[in-house]
Amino acid sequence: MGEKQYQLQPLPYDYKALAPVISEDLLRLHHDKHHAAYVNGANAILQKFEKARKEGTDLDLKAITKEYSFHFGGLFLHERFWQNMGPTGKSGGKPGGRIGDAIEKEFGSFERFKKEFSAVASSVEGSGWAALVFCGHIERPQLVQIEKHNVNVTPQQKVLLVLDVWEHAYYLDYKNDRGKFIENWWNVVNWDAVEKRLP
Numbered sequence: 001m002g003e004k005q006y007q008l009q010p011l012p013y014d015y016k017a018l019a020p021v022i023s024e025d026l027l028r029l030h031h032d033k034h035h036a037a038y039v040n041g042a043n044a045i046l047q048k049f050e051k052a053r054k055e056g057t058d059l060d061l062k063a064i065t066k067e068y069s070f071h072f073g074g075l076f077l078h079e080r081f082w083q084n085m086g087p088t089g090k091s092g093g094k095p096g097g098r099i100g101d102a103i104e105k106e107f108g109s110f111e112r113f114k115k116e117f118s119a120v121a122s123s124v125e126g127s128g129w130a131a132l133v134f135c136g137h138i139e140r141p142q143l144v145q146i147e148k149h150n151v152n153v154t155p156q157q158k159v160l161l162v163l164d165v166w167e168h169a170y171y172l173d174y175k176n177d178r179g180k181f182i183e184n185w186w187n188v189v190n191w192d193a194v195e196k197r198l199p
């Protein structure tokens with residue numbers, strides 16, 4: 001032991017900061033319970049590997065690597081999600097600068113991007129994410145729909161902006177109205193943070 005473990009990254013703002021788009025109660029539950037569970041899950045897998053290697057026992061490697069991808073995906077996407085949001089009243093709106101230009105160039109307009117990204121989010125079957133990624137091969141932003149935390153992930157495409165549409169992300173505040181959550185969520189997007197991710 002003594003090796004590095006995964007850590008639960010604290011929120012970059014107060015638990016009340018995103019209200020009323022995301023209430024304090026929901027943010028606490030989402031960060032302190034759901035996000036934390038993926039961090040703990042990933043660390044538990046590291047321990048299983050360490051134990052089995054030490055004892056020379058076999059693992060179900062197909063199952064454990066799948067589980068690792070799920071938990072690591074969960075912890076990574078939640079980190080990005082918290083980072084790409086900012087306090088109500090100081091966030092949202094139409095982005096300018098390099099990110100605004102990159103979006104307009106790829107999607108034609110910000111409105112068109114918003115419409116496509118929202119549709120990616122609303123059409124997730126069950127649990128998943130909408131993501132704006134940057135594909136280095138073509139140096140262009142692209143949309144991705146991630147199922148769970150790890151299915152349809154495009155390796156090496158840099159994650160610029162994500163929206164969590166698992167039920168746990170909105171149910172407490174919006175019940176089953178995912179569409180309303182998505183609509184309101186645009187008001188807490190931190191475009192400065194998104195732009196910083198743009199290569």
Ligand code: MN
Pocket residue numbers: 030034035078164166168169
């Ligand atoms: Mn979540």
